[in-house]
Amino acid sequence: MNTGLDTAEGSRRLSREAADQLREIAHELRNPLNALMAIAEIFRDQRFGPLPGDRYVEYATLSHGAAQRMLQLCDRLLLEDPVARSPGTLPVGEVLSNVVRLFGPMAEERGVTLLLEMPDSFPSIQVEAEALTSAVNNLVVNAIKFTPRGGRVTVTARAEASANVAVLVISDTGVGIDPDDIVRIMSPGWAGLNTTLGAHGDAGNGMGLDIARRQVELLGGTLELRSRKGFGTCAIIRLPRDPR
Numbered sequence: 001m002n003t004g005l006d007t008a009e010g011s012r013r014l015s016r017e018a019a020d021q022l023r024e025i026a027h028e029l030r031n032p033l034n035a036l037m038a039i040a041e042i043f044r045d046q047r048f049g050p051l052p053g054d055r056y057v058e059y060a061t062l063s064h065g066a067a068q069r070m071l072q073l074c075d076r077l078l079l080e081d082p083v084a085r086s087p088g089t090l091p092v093g094e095v096l097s098n099v100v101r102l103f104g105p106m107a108e109e110r111g112v113t114l115l116l117e118m119p120d121s122f123p124s125i126q127v128e129a130e131a132l133t134s135a136v137n138n139l140v141v142n143a144i145k146f147t148p149r150g151g152r153v154t155v156t157a158r159a160e161a162s163a164n165v166a167v168l169v170i171s172d173t174g175v176g177i178d179p180d181d182i183v184r185i186m187s188p189g190w191a192g193l194n195t196t197l198g199a200h201g202d203a204g205n206g207m208g209l210d211i212a213r214r215q216v217e218l219l220g221g222t223l224e225l226r227s228r229k230g231f232g233t234c235a236i237i238r239l240p241r242d243p244r
Helices: 003-045 054-078 092-109 129-145 179-185 207-218
Strands: 089-091 113-117 126-128 152-160 165-172 222-227 233-240
Touching: 003 054, 054 092, 089 092, 092 113, 092 126, 092 129, 092 152, 092 165, 126 129, 129 152, 129 165, 129 207, 129 233, 179 207, 179 222, 207 222, 207 233
Parallel strands: 113 152
Antiparallel strands: 089 126, 152 165, 165 233, 222 233
């Protein structure tokens, strides 16, 4: 009997099947995403006449950018390398500005104030854009989901010259996280928490925090979570001034 070999082969077969299904889904998603991008371009460029207000154009531009990012993620799956990293770099400040601009409408719709606090003196640190965007996206979305109407989410950037690091802080006035859950989320090999509902009815399982941690580590940085039930959460990213 080769039970061990049979089990290993079965696991590999299931992995291949799962990967094939993901690539098929990614391929099928490309068509509606391309359609959404085309629609967003029509509104963004006001091809059928001027729109009643600049915010419509702004939101169409944001929608186009979000659909474009989803297409890029689909391409990574189709290339059979879901963790591939784009070689493109951007200044850290630009990444933060883009994220806050993208999720501003989501925060507004839920009655949550989303702020970016970054001093003019913040240095222009180049970073691998895809990894940092993914990390901050997940942290900001989580903060909005779990912050009740009337609350606040703040993205702060500062440089610590003495430690030669850039410190990015995503803080909220939301429901907070149990300390035991933080330990599990930040543990290597963590597989996910039971689904919980956010302040606006969104389902969450903590996977976004795990993704953020791994992306920050790819940049050579660290992610720390501080939270207290009922008093909000603070996610602290520390990046070397010369990120990998």
